Amino acid sequence: MHRFAKPSVFLKFTAPILPWLSVLTAILIAVGLYFSLIASPVDYQQSHTVRIMYIHVPAAWMGLFCYVGMAICGAMSLIWKHPLADICARATAPIGAMFTVVCLVTGSLWGEPMWGTWWVWDARLTSMLILLFLYLGYMALVNAFDDPERGSKAGSALALVGAVNVPIVKFSVDWWNTLHQPASIVRMDGPTVDPSMQLPLALMILGFTCYYFVVLILRVRLELNERRIRALHLSGMFDERSNPATAKEQSYDAGHNAEAKQ
Amino acid sequence: MSLSRAKIRKRQRMYAIAAILLAVGGAAALLLTAFEDSVVFFFSPTEIAEKSPIDPDQRLRVGGLVVEGSVTKLDDGQTIAFVVTDMAETVPVSYRGILPDLFREGQGVVAEGHMSSEGTFVASEVLAKHDENYMPPEVAESLKKSGYWEEIEAKNAEQMRN
Numbered sequence: 001m002h003r004f005a006k007p008s009v010f011l012k013f014t015a016p017i018l019p020w021l022s023v024l025t026a027i028l029i030a031v032g033l034y035f036s037l038i039a040s041p042v043d044y045q046q047s048h049t050v051r052i053m054y055i056h057v058p059a060a061w062m063g064l065f066c067y068v069g070m071a072i073c074g075a076m077s078l079i080w081k082h083p084l085a086d087i088c089a090r091a092t093a094p095i096g097a098m099f100t101v102v103c104l105v106t107g108s109l110w111g112e113p114m115w116g117t118w119w120v121w122d123a124r125l126t127s128m129l130i131l132l133f134l135y136l137g138y139m140a141l142v143n144a145f146d147d148p149e150r151g152s153k154a155g156s157a158l159a160l161v162g163a164v165n166v167p168i169v170k171f172s173v174d175w176w177n178t179l180h181q182p183a184s185i186v187r188m189d190g191p192t193v194d195p196s197m198q199l200p201l202a203l204m205i206l207g208f209t210c211y212y213f214v215v216l217i218l219r220v221r222l223e224l225n226e227r228r229i230r231a232l233h234l235s236g237m238f239d240e241r242s243n244p245a246t247a248k249e250q251s252y253d254a255g256h257n258a259e260a261k262q
Numbered sequence: 263m264s265l266s267r268a269k270i271r272k273r274q275r276m277y278a279i280a281a282i283l284l285a286v287g288g289a290a291a292l293l294l295t296a297f298e299d300s301v302v303f304f305f306s307p308t309e310i311a312e313k314s315p316i317d318p319d320q321r322l323r324v325g326g327l328v329v330e331g332s333v334t335k336l337d338d339g340q341t342i343a344f345v346v347t348d349m350a351e352t353v354p355v356s357y358r359g360i361l362p363d364l365f366r367e368g369q370g371v372v373a374e375g376h377m378s379s380e381g382t383f384v385a386s387e388v389l390a391k392h393d394e395n396y397m398p399p400e401v402a403e404s405l406k407k408s409g410y411w412e413e414i415e416a417k418n419a420e421q422m423r424n
Contacts (some may be wrong), residue, residue: 005381041398045364050396079275114360122303160279164290175294177302177325179372181394189271194397 005225007085010246014217021217025210032203040200052110053202057185058208064166066096068214070138071163074156082222086152089159090142091219095212097135104128108178113177121170124180131169134162302374306422307351316377324353324383325372325391326422327415333367334358346371346383349419357385362393364390393418 036054043050073089088143107125108118119125140147142155175180185191191198232238265273265338295302304325310316326346333344336356343356344367365371370391375384395414397405405411 041400044398044399044402045369045392046396053396075279078279079272112388114362114364114392116364120303120389123301129415161285161286163283164287167296168290170324176298177304177306177422179303179389179391181392184394184396187394194401196398197396 007084009184010084010237011224014221017027019213021210025207025214027062028203028207028210032200032207035200035203039095041194041196043197046114048225049110049113050197052106054204056106056110056255058203058204059099059106060128061205062208063096063100063103065209066092066099067131067134067159067166071159071166074159077152078156078160083259087220088216088224090152091158091216091223093135093139093142095215095219097132097139099208099212100128100132100135105134117179120179121179122178123176124169124174124178126173127169127195130165131162134165138162146211150154171193179190180244265353293299296310306348307346308348309352310353310377310383315376316383318376318379321374321376323372323374324355324372326353327370327419328365328367330367346373347419348422349416353383354381355383355385357388359386359388361388362390364392393421 002196023148033053036051040051042048051161062125070092072091073085073092076085077089104125107128110119111120121159138159142151145151145154170183170186172178173180185201304323305313306324307324308403316322324346326348329345329347329352333342335341336343341356341358343354346353346355355375357373357375365388366373370393372389373383373385373393374387374389378384393414402411405414
């Protein structure tokens with residue numbers, strides 16, 4: 001597996017995937033939105049308000065999914081010192097944070113008409129807010145050091161310790177009395193969402209997941225290119241006196257390895 | 263053992279991370295169990311019965327299902343009275359104010375307020391707590407006809423109790 005964790009391999013593999021994945025994401029979300037907003041039945045007691053679910057649930061799922069991904073990348077960067085794992089973790093944080101914000105905002109907009117309140121401090125809502133703070137803390141921490149290596153060490157440690165919050169978010173509705181209702185999809189006795197509402201939900205969850213990978217690939221490519229430019233600057237490639245022909249030999253991996261050795 | 267020094271260090275780091283995760287997880291579990299009374303959002307009528315008599319100055323929340331046929335408007339025309347149950351114990355609630363749209367008999371509610379000395383819960387805020395079932399109206403109708411509905415309601419009451 002380790003030989004795939006090279007920037008050049010990442011760039012080579014993701015280049016052909018990216019356009020297909022982008023198109024797939026657009027189709028999934030477009031069809032998903034059509035089914036969510038138009039071609040699905042209303043709920044027997046919530047009426048049209050139930051359509052908030054088709055954004056809220058996928059966003060909540062992605063908020064947790066991205067955090068688990070970030071924590072795993074953090075562990076890999078701590079144990080094996082893979083720069084690519086660190087780049088992936090850094091690239092995932094703002095995406096996951098945005099999904100968490102979408103989850104909290106749509107949840108608030110849903111809570112007001114149904115529960116009668118924008119916000120309560122119950123276990124589910126509070127643990128989800130802590131998840132957002134963990135993302136924000138991670139982003140602040142990794143950029144708080146002059147030496148990026150130290151920043152990612154501290155950030156990875158925070159991401160790993162914060163991973164304890166993930167099962168708390170998931171099981172908060174089972175362990176304690178909450179205003180939020182128990183799980184509707186991932187539960188022991190099967191989903192409690194009517195099959196006619198499961199299709200738009202599944203499409204949106206898939207669409208959001210593909211969207212995450214598209215943005216992740218774009219962000220990692222951006223970071224790799226930035227690092228390469230920085231490495232080329234340091235090597236003097238942009239000096240007027242240097243010979244451009246020899247500088248071209250500089251591969252992505254050379255810069256990558258130089259940084260890893262620091 | 264023919265492990266290189268780098269491999270041994272990687273292994274040590276892996277064990278250290280696993281140990282730290284276990285320790286943090288254990289600490290979180292202990293903390294959350296110790297503060298369970300503040301982590302729960304509301305008490306069920308059974309827990310209220312266990313705790314009574316409750317100091318009238320103490321603010322707390324009680325949650326349960328609204329008993330069918332228990333909702334009445336008092337003589338002043340503004341106060342609403344209803345009974346909340348978890349199918350084991352009941353708590354009478356009185357409330358002056360606007361009820362959420364989802365408030366109806368047989369549905370879950372969470373009321374915030376205090377216990378009066380007469381044993382009535384005087385609510386200052388009432389929130390609706392809906393269950394985790396989502397379905398079109400036709401499906402709900404057929405479930406009611408087939409008698410499966412009672413099973414769902416019994417399950418909801420049980421959830422209020424734990």
